[in-house]
Amino acid sequence: MIEKALKGSKGYWVWMLFLLSLMGVGALSYVQQFNYGLGITGMSRDVTWGVYISQFTFLVGVAAGGLMLVLPYYLHNYKAFGRIVILGEFMAIAAIVMCLMFIIADLGQPMRALNVMLFPTPNSMLFWDMIVLNGYLILNILCGWVVLHSEYKGIKYPKWIKPFIYLSIPWAISIHTVTAFLYCGLPGRHFWLTAILAPRFLASAFAAGPALLLVIAMVLKRVTKFDVGREAQDKLVTIIGYAAMLNFFFLGCEFFVAYYSQIPGHMHTLDYLFWGLGHGDQVFNNLVPFMRASVIMGLTGIGLIFYSRAKQCDGLLVLSCLFIFISFWIDKGLGLVLGGFVPSPLDYVTEYVPSFQELGVTVAVWATGAFILSILYKVAISVKLEKEA
Amino acid sequence: MDSKRRDFLKIAGLTAIAGIAAPSAFNTLLKGEALASAGHAAAGDHGAAAPTGKRYGMVIDVKKFTENPGLAEQCITACHTIHNVPDFGNKKDEIKWLWVESYDHVFPEHSQDKRPDGLKSMPILTLCNHCDKPPCVRACPTKATFKKKNGIVAMDYHRCIGCRFCMAACPYGARSFNWRDPRGKDANGRPFIKAENPKFPTRMRGVVEKCNFCTERLAIGQIPACVEVASQAKGLIFGDLNDPNSEISQVLKTSFTIQRNPAIGTHPSLFYII
Amino acid sequence: MYGKGRIIPALILFLGLMTSPMWYSSGDASKLPKPEKPKDYTECVAPAQYMRTSHMVLLNQWRDNILREDGARTGKTANGTEYVRSLQNGCMKCHSDKKKFCDTCHSYASVKPYCWDCHLQPKEAM
Numbered sequence: 001m002i003e004k005a006l007k008g009s010k011g012y013w014v015w016m017l018f019l020l021s022l023m024g025v026g027a028l029s030y031v032q033q034f035n036y037g038l039g040i041t042g043m044s045r046d047v048t049w050g051v052y053i054s055q056f057t058f059l060v061g062v063a064a065g066g067l068m069l070v071l072p073y074y075l076h077n078y079k080a081f082g083r084i085v086i087l088g089e090f091m092a093i094a095a096i097v098m099c100l101m102f103i104i105a106d107l108g109q110p111m112r113a114l115n116v117m118l119f120p121t122p123n124s125m126l127f128w129d130m131i132v133l134n135g136y137l138i139l140n141i142l143c144g145w146v147v148l149h150s151e152y153k154g155i156k157y158p159k160w161i162k163p164f165i166y167l168s169i170p171w172a173i174s175i176h177t178v179t180a181f182l183y184c185g186l187p188g189r190h191f192w193l194t195a196i197l198a199p200r201f202l203a204s205a206f207a208a209g210p211a212l213l214l215v216i217a218m219v220l221k222r223v224t225k226f227d228v229g230r231e232a233q234d235k236l237v238t239i240i241g242y243a244a245m246l247n248f249f250f251l252g253c254e255f256f257v258a259y260y261s262q263i264p265g266h267m268h269t270l271d272y273l274f275w276g277l278g279h280g281d282q283v284f285n286n287l288v289p290f291m292r293a294s295v296i297m298g299l300t301g302i303g304l305i306f307y308s309r310a311k312q313c314d315g316l317l318v319l320s321c322l323f324i325f326i327s328f329w330i331d332k333g334l335g336l337v338l339g340g341f342v343p344s345p346l347d348y349v350t351e352y353v354p355s356f357q358e359l360g361v362t363v364a365v366w367a368t369g370a371f372i373l374s375i376l377y378k379v380a381i382s383v384k385l386e387k388e389a
Numbered sequence: 390m391d392s393k394r395r396d397f398l399k400i401a402g403l404t405a406i407a408g409i410a411a412p413s414a415f416n417t418l419l420k421g422e423a424l425a426s427a428g429h430a431a432a433g434d435h436g437a438a439a440p441t442g443k444r445y446g447m448v449i450d451v452k453k454f455t456e457n458p459g460l461a462e463q464c465i466t467a468c469h470t471i472h473n474v475p476d477f478g479n480k481k482d483e484i485k486w487l488w489v490e491s492y493d494h495v496f497p498e499h500s501q502d503k504r505p506d507g508l509k510s511m512p513i514l515t516l517c518n519h520c521d522k523p524p525c526v527r528a529c530p531t532k533a534t535f536k537k538k539n540g541i542v543a544m545d546y547h548r549c550i551g552c553r554f555c556m557a558a559c560p561y562g563a564r565s566f567n568w569r570d571p572r573g574k575d576a577n578g579r580p581f582i583k584a585e586n587p588k589f590p591t592r593m594r595g596v597v598e599k600c601n602f603c604t605e606r607l608a609i610g611q612i613p614a615c616v617e618v619a620s621q622a623k624g625l626i627f628g629d630l631n632d633p634n635s636e637i638s639q640v641l642k643t644s645f646t647i648q649r650n651p652a653i654g655t656h657p658s659l660f661y662i663i
Numbered sequence: 664m665y666g667k668g669r670i671i672p673a674l675i676l677f678l679g680l681m682t683s684p685m686w687y688s689s690g691d692a693s694k695l696p697k698p699e700k701p702k703d704y705t706e707c708v709a710p711a712q713y714m715r716t717s718h719m720v721l722l723n724q725w726r727d728n729i730l731r732e733d734g735a736r737t738g739k740t741a742n743g744t745e746y747v748r749s750l751q752n753g754c755m756k757c758h759s760d761k762k763k764f765c766d767t768c769h770s771y772a773s774v775k776p777y778c779w780d781c782h783l784q785p786k787e788a789m
Contacts, residue, residue, distance in 0.1 A: 037594040038551070039568030044481040048553040048566060108551015108566065108595025115531040115550050118413050126530035126554050187524050187653040188560025265498070345562035346490060346515075347497040350480075473783075537733060545730055546781060572780075585783060588752055593780035608729075608736050 001145075001152055004382035005375040011223065012378070019371045026364015029357040030105060038108055041358040046350035047341040051362050052106035054337035056099045058208070058329055059369075060179045061201060063095035063136065065209010067172035068239050070143075074165050080231035083384060084217065087228070089144035090376035091213055092172075096137040098369035105361050125182045132175045139168040144376075152383045176201050189340045191269035194257075200250040201332070207243035208328040210236050211321040216377075218318050226381045233317070237309045244302050244324050248295075251331075269339045272349070277342070279349045286351050287338060290330050298327030444540035445519065445602055446630040446658035447616070448640050453624035454512050460622055461489050461512045464615035468600070471614050473591040475571035475581035484565040486600040487516045487615055492663070498650050511663070514615070514625075517542060517563040517600040518649060518657030528558035534597070540630070540658055541602045551595040560653055567594045630658060696771040699763040707757075708738060708746050719776075722750055751782045759785045 008016075033040045043050045069088035072078035104110050121127045143165050150157040180198035187193065214236050217228045258266035271277045274292065276285030301323030308316035343349050354362075454461045468474070468487045475484055489512040493501050519542045526536050533549040536542050556564045571591050574580050582591060589605065592598050603613035611617070616627040628637035646660035664670065707714055709721065725748045728734030738748050747753035758764045761784045769776065 037567065037569040039482050039594075043568070045483050045565055046562070048556045103552075106552070108553070108597075109549065109593075110551075112531075112548070112550045115533075115548055117409070119531045119548065120413055121530050121532050123527050124530040124554070125528070126552060130530070182554070186528070186558045186560075187655065188650075189557065340557070345560050346494045348494065535731065537731070539733065543730065545726075547726065587783055587786065590751055590781040590783060593777070608733070 001149060001379050001383060002375075005378040008378060012374075016371065016374060019367045019374070022367035023364050023371065026360045026362075026367065029360030029364065032357050033105075033361065034110075038106075040355060042352050042354045044350055044352070046344040046348060047338065047352040049106070049337055049341070050352055051333075051354045051358050052102045054333040055362060055365070056102040056106070057179060057201075057337060058333045059095045059099045059102070060133070060176055061205030061328075061332060062209045062212060063092040063099065063140075064172045064176040064202070064205040065207075065213070066092035066140070067169060068206050068210050068236075068243075069213070070165065070172070071169055072235075074162075075169060078235070080229060080235060083226070084213070084228040084232045084236075086144055086148055086380045086384070087217065087220075087377065088210075088213055089140045090380060091209070091216070091373060092140045093137060093144065093376060094369045094373040095209075096133055096140070097372055098365050099133060100137075101365045101368060102362075105365065125178060125185065128178045129175075129182060132171065132178050136168070136171050136175050139164055139171055143168055148380055148383055151387055154387065173202065176205050183336070183340065188345050190265035192336075192340045194254065196250050196253060200247060200254075203243050203247040203250060204328045204332055205243075207240050207247060208325050208332075210240050210243075211325045211328075214240070215318055215321045215325070216373075218314055220377070220381065221314075224381055225385060234309055237305050237317070240321065240324060241302055241305050244298060244305075244328075247328065247331075248298060248302075251295075268343055272342045273335050273339050277349060279343070282349075284342070284349045284351055286353070287334055291335050294327045294330035294335065297323040298331070301327060442538055442631065444521070444630040444658065445607075446540070446628070446637060446660065447602075447613075448626040448637055448644075448646060448660045448662060449514050450624050450626070450662045451511050451513050452662065453619070453622045454514065455507075455510075457622045457624070460619060460624060461514055464514065464618045464625070465489070467614040467618045470584060471586050471589060472601075473571075473582050473586055473589055474598075475567075475591075476583070477569065477581055478575055482568045484567065484571070484598065486565075486598070487514060489513065490515045495661075496647065496649060498652065499647070508663070513661065515561075515563070516615075516659070517602075518561055518655070518659045519600075519602060521656035521658065522654060524558040524560060524655060525555035525564070528554045530554065537604075539607075541604055542599075543601060543604060544596075544598060546592050546596045546598070549596040551597065553597060555597055560655060561649055561657075564597050564599045566597050567592055570594045694771075696767040698765075698767045699760065701757045701759065701764075704757045706740050706742060706744070708740055708748075708753075710741075722778075725749070750778060755785050761785070 041050055041052075066088035069081050069085045073081040073085045104113055107113055116127060116130050143161060146161045147157045147165075177198045180201040183189070183192040184194060184197040214233065217233070220226045221228075255270065258270050268277060272284060273287055276283050276288050278284075301320045304316055304320035304323065308314075308320055338352055341350070341352070465485075465487050469476075469485075472486060474486055477483060492499075492504070492508050492511060492513060495513045495515055519540060521540070523534075523536060523542050525534055526542060529535070530552065531548050531550055533545045534542060534555050535545070551566070553566055556566060571581055571594065585591070603611070603615075606613060612620070612627055613625075616625045619625040626637045626640050628635040630637060630641075632638060640662075641660060644662050646662050648657050648660060651657075714721070725734075729736055729748060734748075736748055737745055739745055747756070755761070761779075768774075
């Protein structure tokens with residue numbers, strides 16, 4: 001089946017070459033980082049995780065978002081998702097590969113990465129993260145490929161794959177819960193130390209993942225003959241809209257707890273993120289415009305997405321999905337990870353700005369994800385269009 | 390595809406997975422290294438059985454450092470010199486094992502209202518607390534940081550993968566990361582490690598480091614370097630917290646001490662007399 | 664075979680490239696490494712043959728034992744001489760010239776141990 005990715009239109013090849021060039025530029029940035037050390041990034045003694053880990057955290061959510069397609073289709077027989085399920089599973093593969101690449105890019109000693117497997121440490125959440133992420137990757141490759149291959153041969157998928165598909169459903173919840181547990185079990189970081197972090201992660205994942213998928217599906221409708229179907233689109237709008245609303249509800253809960261209790265440890269990070277934090281004689285507020293934009297875009301996106309469905313307007317649908325995706329990308333990527341480091345345990349504020357090489361590597365990893373996604377989608381769409389013809 | 394070829398690939402794949410998983414499974418089972426803690430504090434510690442074994446700790450008498458200006462800096466210089474701690478000259482890449490902070494930064498969860506004059510300018514030595522229930526040890530995915538039987542939270546630089554999870558987990562900001570090669574030179578050609586101590590290794594870039602309670606000195610019967618420098622002024626009292634007859638236990642019985650952020654239950658081994 | 668005319672030459676070329684390290688440096692096998700033994704000492708911490716094959720195993724054992732289990736920091740050779748169980752403060756006390764001892768075999772075998780990224784070499788030899 002993979003030979004289908006080797007045949008394409010001119011636009012396809014231009015797109016792939018563009019992605020490859022981005023990957024090349026980023027590879028050069030990574031070589032610089034490998035030779036100099038992680039000091040080439042904007043991270044510091046106080047802000048020890050930056051863009052790489054924030055992208056990883058967000059992308060685990062995007063991968064978990066595939067669950068929102070697998071669950072209705074396989075567990076509840078929602079046939080309308082028939083064309084889009086494979087897109088969700090393949091998007092999960094690309095997202096997890098990006099996650100793993102970001103983690104490796106962030107390691108100080110990447111050559112020792114296998115130490116996590118050679119010296120298993122069950123009390124460490126990173127150990128479990130390694131297990132669940134790799135497990136989810138294998139599950140999605142297995143389930144996606146076997147089911148697609150059966151379709152390609154024109155038969156029903158084999159019975160033995162069903163348990164793996166069912167396993168991938170709680171496994172998807174586990175990947176994002178474990179990732180949330182990385183943060184919410186650390187006693188020194190009050191912004192992260194909240195029970196609602198895992199539910200919030202899941203809510204934003206179930207909105208951001210399908211939102212991205214819907215945007216890609218609309219693009220596919222334009223550049224190929226592949227249409228996921230009106231019913232699937234409309235159902236996804238419901239899922240995205242309600243998940244996004246839930247996430248903002250959880251955010252509201254965080255605000256209430258912090259500002260009603262007036263406990264400084266809870267308030268300070270939210271102050272820093274949304275209003276700017278006065279500390280000493282300085283005011284630190286480099287994330288404020290982003291966080292405010294995130295809330296505005298998210299709420300607007302929710303309103304727009306339901307409106308776009310009522311008016312059956314694909315353009316508005318894409319716009320609203322982009323708003324929601326970018327809003328949660330800022331919220332989880334910038335807000336959550338960077339916010340946890342402000343103020344530091346010694347009550348200092350150090351701000352973080354990513355460096356040029358850091359952004360280069362980030363873009364390259366995203367380009368690699370898009371590259372893998374394009375290959376997988378090319379295969380999936382070719383198979384499905386051929387078989388349904 | 391041939392069904393024979395398919396069978397071969399299936400068997401090859403399973404063998405590969407078994408071959409990769411088996412060594413680590415054996416490692417865990419045979420060495421019994423699965424859990425990072427050395428079995429120190431059990432659940433429900435209220436009124437637990439008397440602790441056995443050594444537990445190294447330190448009392449920092451802040452008044453002595455206020456009365457002897459420059460003493461704190463001497464302690465820091467001793468520590469950083471014998472351990473080859475680099476000085477990168479900028480806050481971003483900073484590495485420090487022992488340093489001075491003011492009260493509002495060391496004890497931010499304590500009240501800052503209506504404090505006596507002079508408190509703000511008191512030099513308070515800050516270092517790794519070598520907690521009894523260290524969150525960093527819980528977080529480390531490779532057991533590169535671990536708690537020894539004598540209470541010291543140690544680092545194995547050979548195993549550290551540089552994920553900096555321990556730095557995120559530490560509630561006291563005690564850990565530093567080697568963002569660059571510590572053996573390099575700055576723009577003017579001056580090495581980051583001013584004077585190499587040939588008896589102690591440096592670290593490489595990409596690993597986390599922190600105070601090690603001078604494990605290498607304790608092993609040959611010496612006291613930690615900072616304690617030795619401050620010994621005349623009696624600014625630092627070091628010893629076995631589990632020994633009721635040690636000097637440190639006597640000091641703790643008679644003086645009121647505070648600890649950093651006690652509410653989070655890490656049980657630091659460092660006590661401060663303000 | 665379909666495409667015999669292209670496949671067989673390509674296979675030969677491929678095999679040639681893959682085996683090139685072997686026939687490129689053939690005839691140089693006589694340049695065996697000759698590490699210079701330390702002049703003042705007659706025995707090592709373990710028999711020389713064992714050290715040749717397993718000095719890394721020994722060093723790792725020392726490290727794990729001393730670092731994680733508070734093991735003994737000194738040991739005795741077969742003849743009762745005491746030595747420090749340490750690379751920097753033990754091995755390098757006798758084998759003080761890294762270039763003439765350690766590097767000869769390592770360069771020959773193209774092994775690049777990262778010990779020296781942290782462990783300091785004795786200054787005289789550097």
